[in-house]
Amino acid sequence: MSAAQFEIFLVATPGLEAALAEEARNAGFSGAKVTDGGVTFSGTWPDVWRANLVLRGPTRILARVASFRAMHLAQLDKRAHKLDWAAMLRPDIPVHVEASCKRSRIYHAGAAAQRIATAITETIGAPIAENADLRVMVRIEDDLVTISIDTTGESLHKRGFKEAVSKAPMRETMASLFLRQCGYSGTEPVLDPMCGSGTFPIEAAEISLGLHPGRTRSFAFEQLPGFDNAAWQLLRKPATTNPPNLIFHGSDRDPGAIRMAHENADRAGVAAITRFEQKSLEDLTPPEGPPGLVIVNPPYGTRIGSKGPLISVHRTLGTVLKTRFKGWRVGIITADKQLAQATGLPFEPMLPPVLHGGIRVALYRTGTL
C-alpha cells in the first residue's frame, strides 16, 4: 500500500490556498496545485506523514482513498462493500464516518454515512463510534462519491505546545502563511508589537530554526494499517541546523499576554531566540540589529461605536512605524479597511481576503519603509 500513489488533499483556510500551494511546492511536494477549498498533489503514505510533519499552513490533510459513481443508496452500499477496507483501516481502531451530499441523487448525508459505516464493520469489523479519533469522510458531489481518511486528527494549528491562549489568538496555520505572504523566509528578525500569546514571533522563530511544526504532536495516520513507526521516527528526527543570529520580538500592553507568550515560547523550545516585553505601542522602538518585518494583528471592534479608540490606536501604530522603523517592512492583518488606512502606511496591492473565525480579514503589506 505504501508505494501506491493517491490524491493528497491539504485543507486550506479560505483565501490562503495559493500561499499554501506555494509552501507545499517549496517543501518538495511537486505538482501541488490549488483546487476547491485547498491544495492537492499526488503522493504516497510517506508523503502524507511528511506533509503532516513539515507543512505549517494546512488545517488538516486528507488521503483520498477511493472514488466511484453512485446514483442511489443500494449502489453506494454495493460499491462500498467492494472496497479494500483492510488496506485502509485497522479492524481494532474505532472510526467515525461523516458524509456530505451536493447536487446528487443521493441527498441524505446521514443515510450515506450509515451505508459506508456498515460496509466498514461488515468487511473488517472496525467499530464505529461517534467520538472516534479517526474519521472517514464521504463527499458525494454530482453523483461522484469520494472517500477520504482524515490523516491529521486534531487540527494542524494545534502544534502541541500552545497551552496558553490570549483573547483573540491568531491560528498558527494562518500566521505562518501571512508571514510567507510578507516575504518572510526565516532570515530576518520579526517583531509583533501587539503579540498577545506570541503566535507570530514563535512561528517566525521556529521557521528560522528549521523546526518541524508537528515535531511534538501525534497524528491520526499513526493508527492506519500502512503506518511504519521506524520510518516515521527517522523522518521526525530533527534536522541539524545552525541557530540563526536573530532574535524574534513580541510586546503587548497586557502583562497576562506577555506571561502567556513566555510560556508558549518555552514549550516550543524557542525561548533562547525570542524576547517578550510588556510595552504599549507608544513606547515601541526598533530592537538592535538589522531591520526585518513588523507583523501585527491589532484589535478590531465588531461593536458599533467601538471604533473611535481603535482609530487612534492605528494612528499611533502608523506614526511609530513611519518615524522609528526605517528599513523595516510591515504586515497588518485586520478586518477593517478604515482602521488599516488610519495607519497612513503606504500599502501594496491587496491579496484575497481570508476567513478567520467567520470574519473576513485581509493582510495589508508595505514595502521597505
Ligand SMILES: C[S@@+](CC[C@H](N)C(=O)[O-])C[C@H]1O[C@@H](n2cnc3c(N)ncnc32)[C@H](O)[C@@H]1O
Ligand atoms: C488581536 S490580539 C493579538 C493576538 C495575537 N496575534 C495572538 O496570536 O495571540 C491584539 C492584542 O493587542 C494588544 N493591544 C491593544 N492595544 C494595545 C496598545 N496600545 N499597545 C500594545 N498592545 C495593545 C492587546 O492586549 C491584544 O493582546
